[in-house]
Amino acid sequence: MKHFLTLRDFSKEEILEIIDTALAIKADLRAGIYKEELKKKTLAMIFEKSSTRTRVSFETGMFQLGGHALFLSNRDIHLGRGEPVKDTARVISSMCDMVMIRTFEHSMIEEFAAYSKVPVINGLTDSFHPVQLLADYMTLVEYGKEKNLVAAYVGDGNNMTHSWLMLAAKLGFELRVASPKGYEVNQEILTSALEIAKESGAKIVMLNDPKEAIKGATVVTTDTWASMGQEDEKEERIKAFKGYMVDEAMMSLAQDGAVFLHCLPAYRGQEVSEGVLESHAEIVFAEAENRLHVQKGLMVWLDKQRG
Numbered sequence: 088m089k090h091f092l093t094l095r096d097f098s099k100e101e102i103l104e105i106i107d108t109a110l111a112i113k114a115d116l117r118a119g120i121y122k123e124e125l126k127k128k129t130l131a132m133i134f135e136k137s138s139t140r141t142r143v144s145f146e147t148g149m150f151q152l153g154g155h156a157l158f159l160s161n162r163d164i165h166l167g168r169g170e171p172v173k174d175t176a177r178v179i180s181s182m183c184d185m186v187m188i189r190t191f192e193h194s195m196i197e198e199f200a201a202y203s204k205v206p207v208i209n210g211l212t213d214s215f216h217p218v219q220l221l222a223d224y225m226t227l228v229e230y231g232k233e234k235n236l237v238a239a240y241v242g243d244g245n246n247m248t249h250s251w252l253m254l255a256a257k258l259g260f261e262l263r264v265a266s267p268k269g270y271e272v273n274q275e276i277l278t279s280a281l282e283i284a285k286e287s288g289a290k291i292v293m294l295n296d297p298k299e300a301i302k303g304a305t306v307v308t309t310d311t312w313a314s315m316g317q318e319d320e321k322e323e324r325i326k327a328f329k330g331y332m333v334d335e336a337m338m339s340l341a342q343d344g345a346v347f348l349h350c351l352p353a354y355r356g357q358e359v360s361e362g363v364l365e366s367h368a369e370i371v372f373a374e375a376e377n378r379l380h381v382q383k384g385l386m387v388w389l390d391k392q393r394g
């Protein structure tokens with residue numbers, strides 16, 4: 088049995104297999120075919136943070152696969168009142184077939200997985216957002232942008248950046264990350280990505296200059312400057328990230344035909360300009376929709392691993 092906590096635990100072949108499964112499931116859906124591969128199965132979804140895309144995509148996806156999803160906010164279950172993670176894991180995994188968790192500390196999801204009898208999926212922690220990266224890569228494949236990929240991530244060294252590091256390291260493409268001083272990625276995660284990159288041939292470059300990162304890139308991406316849990320730091324972050332907005336001038340440095348991705352929600356006028364987001368809206372909202380398809384692929388794939 089495999090959990091999906093970070094892309095670090097998955098090989099290139101496995102990542103591509105999940106994407107292929109998702110592409111096939113998406114084609115079926117477009118043709119009105121529902122194979123109900125998770126009929127009568129249940130997915131418990133524990134949310135300790137807000138969500139639009141993650142909740143709607145997992146819940147809808149499970150329904151389309153013939154199963155059922157339970158939305159469990161920490162305000163409603165005893166986890167939020169101090170019931171231990173390990174007890175919650177043992178109880179929920181004795182009744183449900185899969186668990187998705189969105190939480191703060193990555194160690195919480197690791198502890199849950201250690202006590203869970205069923206696969207656990209990371210729906211975002213402070214450290215990683217791997218399901219989003221599956222959707223991002225699937226979108227690049229659909230748009231024919233996965234070849235000769237040179238990705239530029241401009242902004243906060245956060246859960247999204249860490250997952251981009253892992254994806255690049257596993258798949259072997261070039262990734263430049265530009266963050267302001269003091270807001271760089273976690274060193275331990277970077278070291279681990281660089282270690283994996285040695286095998287895959289990925290080129291990972293860390294910078295403080297967003298223009299240098301974007302120059303000649305084929306994919307440009309960013310994320311909010313203040314992630315969930317950092318609301319109190321918002322004002323000081325807006326100051327620290329001055330000059331990091333992906334705007335038209337910045338995008339013009341990228342390769343001709345470069346695409347812009349954003350995991351959403353986007354803060355226009357901060358990490359991205361209104362113009363850049365709207366002129367790349369087609370791919371950005373295809374990326375959001377692909378959360379549905381790729382997570383269906385992931386759940387079917389994880390279920391098959393269990394045999």
Ligand code: CP
Nearest residue numbers: 138139140141350351
């Ligand atoms: N991108 C993403 O995970 O969105 P939500 O926070 O709305 O789930």
Ligand code: NVA
Nearest residue numbers: 245310314315350351
């Ligand atoms: N970095 C953001 C991603 C939201 C999908 C956050 O953690 O809030």
